[in-house]
Amino acid sequence: MDRSRLEAFSDGVFAVAITLLALDLTVEGPGGGRLSHQLSEKGPAFLGYLISFFMIGIIWVNHHALIRSIIKVDRRLLFINLVLLMFVVLIPFTTATEADYFPHNDDSAQLAMVLYAGVFLGMSAGFTAIFEWTLHGQRVYQPLPPERHWPARLRFAGGAGVYVVAIVVALFSAVASFVLVALVAVYYILENTPTYPAPPSGESRPDI
Numbered sequence: 698m699d700r701s702r703l704e705a706f707s708d709g710v711f712a713v714a715i716t717l718l719a720l721d722l723t724v725e726g727p728g729g730g731r732l733s734h735q736l737s738e739k740g741p742a743f744l745g746y747l748i749s750f751f752m753i754g755i756i757w758v759n760h761h762a763l764i765r766s767i768i769k770v771d772r773r774l775l776f777i778n779l780v781l782l783m784f785v786v787l788i789p790f791t792t793a794t795e796a797d798y799f800p801h802n803d804d805s806a807q808l809a810m811v812l813y814a815g816v817f818l819g820m821s822a823g824f825t826a827i828f829e830w831t832l833h834g835q836r837v838y839q840p841l842p843p844e845r846h847w848p849a850r851l852r853f854a855g856g857a858g859v860y861v862v863a864i865v866v867a868l869f870s871a872v873a874s875f876v877l878v879a880l881v882a883v884y885y886i887l888e889n890t891p892t893y894p895a896p897p898s899g900e901s902r903p904d905i
Contacts, residue, residue: 774830
């Protein structure tokens with residue numbers, strides 16, 4: 698496998714996951730009452746879809762920027778990438794589950810929010826692991842200087858810390874936990890995570 702196949706496979710998984718999010722956005726039709734009422738009942742589903750859509754989109758953008766800087770793909774990177782994708786494909790399930798119980802604050806709603814934030818934590822950990830892999834050895838075209846490693850790690854893994862807090866908060870308030878997850882999405886939309894320069898034009902793509 699070369700780098701282009703890794704990118705293509707990952708892009709396919711991202712595309713499927715982001716498409717599956719929309720499957721929960723349905724209404725019963727004329728027999729289900731007024732359309733406005735049905736849409737209002739689907740408000741939590743729309744909120745969950747919006748946050749999850751941007752979360753997957755953000756990780757796809759950053760994943761593309763990171764992978765294109767890599768000189769050579771090895772077996773360890775392939776499995777780290779699979780861990781990331783494992784959590785990405787769980788996002789539609791946890792989004793639908795969260796939407797079914799949100800904005801209630803009973804035990805089921807709190808557990809649904811723990812699952813929702815937990816999947817984002819796993820996704821963040823997988824992506825941070827890929828970034829950590831790039832920091833060692835000559836694995837990217839223009840490595841980060843050693844003095845920039847820890848600041849870059851903190852920016853990459855900052856969201857993971859908030860997800861941990863969101864999981865704890867979810868045990869008391871599902872709504873407050875959802876707000877924390879939404880704030881992470883807003884942060885990463887506005888904040889560029891550190892990336893490496895792309896390879897020079899015409900640079901070959903070496904195999905494993």
